[in-house]
Amino acid sequence: MPSTVKPGLFTGLLRILLFSTLLIAISAPSTAQAISNSSQNCPFAKPASTTASKRAIQQIPIDVEGEHEFRMPQKGDRRGPCPGLNSLANHGYLPRSGIITTLDAIVACQAVFGMGLDLGGFLSVYATLIDGDPLSLDWSIGGSVHGLLGIGSSDGLSGSHNKYESDASSGRGDAFLHGGDASTLQLNNFKSLYKLQPDPSPGNYDLNVIAEHRKATFNYSKMNNPNFFYGPFSGVIVSQAAHTFITRFMSNNTENGPVLDKAVLKSFFGVVGDSLDKLQVIPGSERIPENWYRRPDDHLLVDFALDALSLQLSMPELLSIGGNTGKVNSFTPLDIGNLTGGVYSAQRLTDPDIFVCYMFQLISNVLPDLIKTPVLDILGIVGRLVGQFILPHYSPQGCPALTLDTSKFGIYPGRQGSGF
Numbered sequence: 074m075p076s077t078v079k080p081g082l083f084t085g086l087l088r089i090l091l092f093s094t095l096l097i098a099i100s101a102p103s104t105a106q107a108i109s110n111s112s113q114n115c116p117f118a119k120p121a122s123t124t125a126s127k128r129a130i131q132q133i134p135i136d137v138e139g140e141h142e143f144r145m146p147q148k149g150d151r152r153g154p155c156p157g158l159n160s161l162a163n164h165g166y167l168p169r170s171g172i173i174t175t176l177d178a179i180v181a182c183q184a185v186f187g188m189g190l191d192l193g194g195f196l197s198v199y200a201t202l203i204d205g206d207p208l209s210l211d212w213s214i215g216g217s218v219h220g221l222l223g224i225g226s227s228d229g230l231s232g233s234h235n236k237y238e239s240d241a242s243s244g245r246g247d248a249f250l251h252g253g254d255a256s257t258l259q260l261n262n263f264k265s266l267y268k269l270q271p272d273p274s275p276g277n278y279d280l281n282v283i284a285e286h287r288k289a290t291f292n293y294s295k296m297n298n299p300n301f302f303y304g305p306f307s308g309v310i311v312s313q314a315a316h317t318f319i320t321r322f323m324s325n326n327t328e329n330g331p332v333l334d335k336a337v338l339k340s341f342f343g344v345v346g347d348s349l350d351k352l353q354v355i356p357g358s359e360r361i362p363e364n365w366y367r368r369p370d371d372h373l374l375v376d377f378a379l380d381a382l383s384l385q386l387s388m389p390e391l392l393s394i395g396g397n398t399g400k401v402n403s404f405t406p407l408d409i410g411n412l413t414g415g416v417y418s419a420q421r422l423t424d425p426d427i428f429v430c431y432m433f434q435l436i437s438n439v440l441p442d443l444i445k446t447p448v449l450d451i452l453g454i455v456g457r458l459v460g461q462f463i464l465p466h467y468s469p470q471g472c473p474a475l476t477l478d479t480s481k482f483g484i485y486p487g488r489q490g491s492g493f
């Protein structure tokens with residue numbers, strides 16, 4: 074089993090202090106190990122060949138043959154807004170039907186993409202609760218599943234607008250601007266990302282490039298979508314992930330570290346074409362490239378928090394909750410401190426451990442209040458899922474309690490229901 078690091082406040086701080094070390098040590102088997110034994114980086118400590126063979130062992134190729142060959146989805150198979158999950162289903166790493174269980178997603182995302190079990194657990198538990206059936210633990214990566222009983226109404230990821238699926242995605246369009254379709258990749262969005270690396274060079278879509286794109290996608294929704302909503306979960310969390318995950322999970326692990334070039338980017342997004350003006354989206358064709366090597370180490374909740382916070386450095390609005398109030402360019406942020414009784418200020422959220430606490434508290438304490446159901450013991454169900462799939466990999470030590478006052482969201486016409 075992969076490491077189940079439980080980041081406390083101390084390791085969080087350590088990670089920030091050693092952030093540059095982390096970047097250098099990215100190809101080491103585990104960042105913790107790389108930090109604790111700096112002699113590994115000393116050219117005199119070991120002959121060069123040992124280092125080379127170590128690298129070779131760390132290359133984790135992903136099998137795309139036999140039972141994991143690429144196949145287009147068939148009629149009835151669900152595919153939705155997430156290119157990661159769509160490609161897993163297209164290669165049989167998830168059931169090709171696109172109807173999966175809580176555990177399926179966690180296992181496949183870790184095995185193929187190196188998504189930490191804490192992060193995968195968090196994302197999949199949320200999907201189960203909000204989009205799926207928390208009794209059978211089935212959920213759909215795309216359209217709804219009839220016949221499933223569910224508090225989340227079993228709408229699937231595609232039906233989860235502003236509950237999971239969010240505005241200002243990196244590739245998907247805003248529901249309001251596309252007749253409710255927020256699941257299909259929009260060519261213009263993809264092009265605006267694609268052209269951030271000059272043609273015809275292979276390019277590398279690293280986190281700096283993604284930060285540029287993030288500014289453009291947020292700005293686009295603000296300037297064009299009168300109903301733009303940037304919620305406490307769908308905005309602050311999901312919308313960042315939809316950007317940082319591109320670099321962190323799609324990059325090929327080359328001998329020179331992670332590289333995400335144009336060909337690999339297009340493959341994972343299901344896009345073909347040799348140059349900007351020839352690009353074409355083929356819906357359902359998200360594909361793991363041949364000869365692709367996944368990241369060697371797991372990307373944990375706290376790593377995601379660090380990435381999300383790094384995006385926010387160049388765009389402070391990303392740490393607010395808000396939206397347009399019915400007109401374009403009317404973005405009105407609400408102060409997180411005010412919404413949480415002063416407990417989680419924007420300032421406090423810049424601590425990655427507190428950021429993860431905020432995520433954890435949203436799912437374990439705020440969500441049950443938002444899901445109104447007279448029939449099910451929703452608090453018990455949330456507790457059971459969190460206990461089974463998140464707590465074994467993440468301990469929320471010292472997380473301040475969170476209550477969220479959503480009554481002020483009334484000024485945002487684009488919020489869906491209570492707005493999450």
Ligand code: HEM
Pocket residue numbers: 154155156157158178179182186188193196197200230237238239240241242243244245255258311312314315316318319322323
């Ligand atoms: C349990 C695991 C996962 C869940 C529940 C999940 C869910 C979602 C959802 C709801 C969206 C839509 C967000 C939006 O509208 O902005 C999304 C988008 C996205 N996801 Fe995932 N995801 C998971 C795993 C992954 C993995 C392993 C990858 C790896 C590549 C990934 C990459 C992305 C990307 C790049 C987007 C943005 C797509 C676009 O805007 O065109 N996700 N995911």
Ligand SMILES: *[C@@H]1O[C@H](CO)[C@@H](O)[C@H](O)[C@H]1NC(C)=O
Pocket residue numbers: 109110112113118
């Ligand atoms: C550091 O690496 C050296 C050389 O590989 C090894 O002998 C030593 O035990 C390691 N120390 C720790 C603390 O892991």
Ligand SMILES: *[C@@H]1O[C@H](CO)[C@@H](O)[C@H](O)[C@H]1NC(C)=O
Pocket residue numbers: 288289292293296
């Ligand atoms: C924001 O969008 C507007 C209108 O679409 C555009 O004119 C402006 O250049 C954009 N600004 C940034 C920083 O992208």
Ligand SMILES: *[C@@H]1O[C@H](CO)[C@@H](O)[C@H](O)[C@H]1NC(C)=O
Pocket residue numbers: 325326327328337362363364365366
């Ligand atoms: C990934 O990197 C390896 C090592 O550099 C290379 O051999 C392979 O072709 C690359 N894969 C893709 C899909 O670019």
Ligand SMILES: *[C@@H]1O[C@H](CO)[C@@H](O)[C@H](O)[C@H]1NC(C)=O
Pocket residue numbers: 410411412413414415
């Ligand atoms: C939030 O703001 C409102 C009005 O601006 C104020 O009445 C209220 O006391 C504030 N609440 C907190 C917890 O700061």
